[in-house]
Amino acid sequence: MAKKNSSEDEILGKAYDAKLMKRLLGFVKPYKKYVILAILLNILVAGLGPLRPYLTKIAIDDKIFNGDLHGLMLISVALIGALVFQSVIQYFLTYFTNLLGQKTILDLRDKLFRHTQKLSVSFFDRTPIGRMVTRVTNDVESLNELFTSGIVMVFSDVFIIVWILGFMFFINWELALITLSVLPLLIYGTFLFRKKVRESYRDIRKYLARLNSYMQEHITGMGIVRLFNKEKEEAKKFAQINGDHRDENIRSVFYYAVFYPGVELISSAAIALIIWYGGGDVVQNKISLGVLFAFIQYTEMFFRPIRDLSEKYNIMQTAMASSERIFTLLDDQSFIKNPENPVPLDKVKGKIEFEKVNFAYNEDNLILKDISFVINPGETVAIVGATGAGKTSIINILTRFYDINSGRILVDGVDITKVDKRELRSKISIVLQDVFLFFGTIRSNIGMNNPGISDEKIVASAQHVGADRFIQNLPNQYDEEVKERGATLSVGQKQLISFARALAHDPSILILDEATSSVDTETENMIQTAIETLLEGRTAIVIAHRLSTIRNADKIMVMHKGEIKEMGSHEELLEKRGLYYKLYQLQYKDQELVLSK
């Protein structure tokens, strides 16, 4: 930990960027009415606080000193009225500014999420998921303060100060000037304190992050610590980091310890000035005692709006940093292009043609080389090959998760780049090896919340693939909750659900990436039957791991290092004694034994 590294220091930029601010304000536009209302309420409510010392002055000078009990009563009632009125407005003001902030960030968050849904799969490949999650959650969240207190409340603080100044000068401008002589010191002190605390807070955060990452790492690596007998040394290292965190906190205690008494001292200096200078005027009958009283109260009112204003700086700074990150994501244009005038697909028969297809994830590393083949409607093709042969890439480009480098892919004779990619995908169902189940119910996982898929269809699909039996045994059947990606379900059950999902969408073309994980014989039999049901009457591409699937396929395509090496039926290829024969020995022969038993 000896070395300092810039990445753990929080990089904070400037507090104001006109371009970013303009874009942010664009999100407030739909709520302009709220903003205007809030500002108007602010002007009103800001004056009610400073009104009270003035009323008190009248009470003292005109009523109390004149022995006017009735008048004193009236003023007291007026004071209460002002207070209640202020409280009520304050309530609505806080409520509406928060509503404004919440609605704005809701719009922003939805817009951002909607944008992510359009981004290409390759964007997701190269972007850590955690980072994207942070953008739509925490980064958006940190703008909340800007929209609630940042924009509207700046007006509130300014108006309060203006009202106080107004009343003071109205009552007695000379005394007002004298009292205000401490103001520069107060403002300077407050902003200096803010700056120091901000710096110190940043250091504390840095040390806390260090403490956390140390703990995180050493809890994960606890075994290593023990294997190397390092408990004592590690405790010492921890003490060092823990100590840095403590010392920085103690440093920030110092700022608070100086600041609060400092503010008291400044306002007491103002009071002292009022008594000394104003007191002289009282004796000479230039001003009344009520004036002194009112001024003493005003000195105590100044502090809060100034402190609030100084806090706005932090809010702006955080907001600028977050919004910059958000807009970067929002401006990313990694889309797979849709044609402007898409050719409609209507009923797909299911003919698939690959014409001299070359494909690479990265420019120079070709994964598929010059692939050509034709699959006729209703045919099942099994693709076999070792890991890295390029089997998965065929799926990825057929569904336009990625675009190919050269060549053409045709569905029913139409180039897939000429078709709306969403329409294309809706004709194809994919069953992936790792079954991805979403948070929700069994029902929503089969129907994928598609309104075009009725409950009857969901149940019928589940019955067809044989999933219905175990689903009926769940406490809530189809409404059983799916938690943590289906952690409570077995591997076989998850597979059956994903089969039901594919069947419910009734695709013309089915792509199946068979799972390799072993299941018990009973489940295996169920899965085999389900696969047969699934493939019936559809064009299918299967990345096959099951001997039964391969045998039932119309055609077998043997891939190796991005090329098609052999093609034919199971028997034909076995006779060839080539690559397929070897793969068969390696991957499928054991299943033969099981089958023959």
Add this chain to the structure above:
Amino acid sequence: MKNLRTLKKYFLRYKTALITGIFFIIVSNAFTVYVPIIIKDSLNDLQQGIAENKLVEYALLIVGSTLMAGIFRFMIRQTIIVISRKIEYDLRQDFWEYIQHLSLRFFQNNSTGNIMAHATNDISAVRMFIGPAVMYSIDTGVRIIIVISIMSMISWEVTLWSLIPLPFLSFLVYVVGKKVHKRFTLIQEKFADLTTKAQENFSGIRVIKSYVAEEREVAEFDRLSREYLARNMKLVKIQALFQPTLFLITGMSIIIAIWAGGTAVINKTLMIGDVTALIMYLGILIWPMIAFGWVINIIQQAEASMARLNKLWSEELEIADVGEENSLVNEVKGEVEFRNVSFKYGENLPFVLQNLNLKIPAGHSLAIMGNTGSGKTTMINLIPRLFDATEGEVLLDGVNIKDISLKTVRRSIGFVPQEAFLFSETIKNNICYGKPDATESEITERAKIAQFSKDVLEFPEGFETVVGERGITLSGGQKQRASLTRALMTDPEILILDDSFSAVDTHTEEDILQGLRGFMKNRTTLMVSHRVSTVKDADKIVILDKGMIAEEGTHDELIKLNGLYAGIYNRQLLEQEIEEI
């Protein structure tokens, strides 16, 4: 408050500073309450028109008293709040040193995030009790007593009337604080849902795209966002109510004072300065009354956190260590023996190892193969005592390892775990983890054996390159080779490799094995592997199946046996053939 009693010993550690701090609180309050008295006297004198020459004196007294109060207030924070930070440090240190000795089972049963929450959130909550809660409760107590006594001396009637609203203030803060806490938790739950939704969507983006479910996902996300908004607004509703109510209560109190005090002035029972002083005292009382309600909440939260910490402090500790004085062996030669060893991870869990008997003479090598879950890792974890055998015993040089000090056992073992774990530090610090005083030549020599030195040459700062989060990312193979170098550095009598080359390509692996052969002469080696190429030259090969030894012998013997091992061997030959096409 039962759980917070644990803190007693920490408080006692800072007894003197704590008592001084309490003394400062009293002194500071004495000066604070003096200021309104001065203002009262000055205004009263002004009302009688006799004060002009005394005005400077009053002004100076006001500033002087505030200054003195401020100095002591500064000292309060410098004592009590500083103590709270120090105790926080002590607590966290004790926490860490304690969990370093907890059994590894604890780490299996508790997520890292969960353990960290104890060290950060819970300790912070306790710190709030030690610092602010202690400071404000004493401050409040002292101030309320002094201020109310003085106010009553000025006018007990006005005091009584104007104090009526203030208890509501404490009550309000207490109740609202509790509600805010509850509603805030609800918000955080929704926020977690929102995060999970985004996380899940981004992870499953392929499925979503292939089922053209994007629009529906957006709608679902929007629904969650709206629920989140609704929960936020629920909190806003109380918070928005809180501040105005606070102002209303304190304002009422002051207005009552003006009205009752003013009436008294008209009736000539009080002077205007008296009323001003009363109002100023009310101002001084407001914060303590707020703090009072707040403090109760802090104490309740601290109590709950302390309970969680206390629970942790009663967790099961790591395996018993006989210590170096009572250790039967201090130098290990390297003979390893399993005698009737059975193991299970918990009371109600099935046996992972069953009645294992095996002896590896010092200087020999043993390879272990078997399917996932056959007990390979569990078996070798028993040697450095990461876990203890449930039944039977593990022996080193013929002595039960429980009778040898942990330090000696672990010092004699070089362990390369399945998942190569490196710390986010320099390569050098990682490699020399077990031997901080290693020489340059030792480091390069060992790195060469592990086939790691070539990689290091390509790193921007060689051995000084930082790895992990704050530095460069190593490939799986590089991590494994670094981890091997680290194990070799300590010159272990026994080297244990737990599938340590899974991410290393076969050629490099062969080079490593070649280099190790010289290094491991006269040392005992145990290696778990899936590759026949790794294990074939071992003195003995063991095939584990469901926690039992299924086959054992040399490569040739096992091939002849034509059982599990021979099957694996043939498959790997085929794989190699296909790879080479």
